[in-house]
Amino acid sequence: MSQAVRTRPEGSGQPLSEAYDTALLDLDGVVYAGGHAIAHAVDSLAVARTGGMHLAYVTNNALRTPDAVAEHLTELGIPTGADDVITSAQAVARLISEQVPAGARVLVIGGEGLRVALRERGLTPVESADDDPAAVVQGYGGPDLTWGRFAEASYAVARGVPWFASNTDLTIPSGRGIAPGNGAAVEVVRIATGREPQVAGKPLPPMHKETIIRTGAERPLVVGDRLDTDIEGAFNGGVDSLLVLTGVTDGAQLLAAPPQHRPTYVDADLRGLLTGQPEVTVGSDGFRCGGFTATAGADRLELEGEGEPLDGLRALCAAAWSAAGDGSCGLDGGKALARLGL
Numbered sequence: 001m002s003q004a005v006r007t008r009p010e011g012s013g014q015p016l017s018e019a020y021d022t023a024l025l026d027l028d029g030v031v032y033a034g035g036h037a038i039a040h041a042v043d044s045l046a047v048a049r050t051g052g053m054h055l056a057y058v059t060n061n062a063l064r065t066p067d068a069v070a071e072h073l074t075e076l077g078i079p080t081g082a083d084d085v086i087t088s089a090q091a092v093a094r095l096i097s098e099q100v101p102a103g104a105r106v107l108v109i110g111g112e113g114l115r116v117a118l119r120e121r122g123l124t125p126v127e128s129a130d131d132d133p134a135a136v137v138q139g140y141g142g143p144d145l146t147w148g149r150f151a152e153a154s155y156a157v158a159r160g161v162p163w164f165a166s167n168t169d170l171t172i173p174s175g176r177g178i179a180p181g182n183g184a185a186v187e188v189v190r191i192a193t194g195r196e197p198q199v200a201g202k203p204l205p206p207m208h209k210e211t212i213i214r215t216g217a218e219r220p221l222v223v224g225d226r227l228d229t230d231i232e233g234a235f236n237g238g239v240d241s242l243l244v245l246t247g248v249t250d251g252a253q254l255l256a257a258p259p260q261h262r263p264t265y266v267d268a269d270l271r272g273l274l275t276g277q278p279e280v281t282v283g284s285d286g287f288r289c290g291g292f293t294a295t296a297g298a299d300r301l302e303l304e305g306e307g308e309p310l311d312g313l314r315a316l317c318a319a320a321w322s323a324a325g326d327g328s329c330g331l332d333g334g335k336a337l338a339r340l341g342l
């Protein structure tokens with residue numbers, strides 16, 4: 001990767017919804033959480049779409065079909081067609097189709113989203129290692145996936161059948177807490193067989209490729225809440241990104257981000273799509289944004305001034321990322337973040 005190391009969030013004189021033609025939106029922690037729309041998501045997306053921005057939804061979850069995801073979004077008040085949903089099931093199905101003969105049988109360990117995506121690519125989903133599969137694919141199967149399915153995958157993988165995973169997210173948020181994600185299920189088969197799967201989902205290139213093919217985006221903006229999937233996926237694809245703080249990432253994680261996890265922009269929630277983004281400038285006294293000035297001290301980050309908390313966070317990002325260079329900032333930002341309520 002030959003990109004310059006990002007040392008501060010960028011500014012934008014235009015609203016992001018006008019500066020970019022397509023938003024590639026993550027779902028969980030960005031648009032909804034636990035089945036409910038996140039604050040300001042429905043209204044902000046409606047304004048962005050009315051203004052001409054194409055909205056597409058990009059999810060690592062392979063369980064549900066694009067139709068089911070689109071229906072859920074539409075019920076939440078975000079009118080969405082199935083064509084505007086891109087899943088890791090579609091990305092892994094394309095990856096498999098590039099490596100096996102047309103019409104090949106594929107052993108599926110996962111849900112309906114995977115089966116539909118395989119058929120869309122002309123492949124034939126099968127259920128048993130004895131069905132002579134040309135590939136094995138593993139995707140999130142929901143709470144009803146049984147232990148016997150992992151055994152089925154292991155029989156085929158252990159005898160050398162090529163193995164694919166839609167994604168390797170270790171956890172999946174549920175209304176009751178953190179549940180094992182597809183990555184945890186992949187670990188089960190990896191431990192049993194000692195083999196490694198090919199993976200399609202964010203932050204890896206097959207998912208980005210699938211998204212660009214399906215949306216035709218020319219100036220895409222990735223919008224996400226996770227540094228190691230959404231933001232790293234954008235970095236790997238050479239695409240700008242907006243981090244929103246409505247999901248799993250907090251201020252301390254953002255300040256400690258290594259280069260591939262540093263977003264182009266950061267904002268509180270999806271209202272950030274509708275506004276310009278303030279510049280962070282360098283002065284003799286430190287990094288300035290809005291009413292704040294941030295500096296890197298010997299062992300901690302310092303913050304002076306008053307104003308919008310997000311401007312303070314942007315100034316702190318510049319101080320932390322500049323001090324860290326191509327590494328990860330180890331300076332304590334706790335006191336400065338507490339001042340901002342972040």
Ligand SMILES: [Mg+2]
Nearest residue numbers: 026028029225
């Ligand atoms: Mg997310």
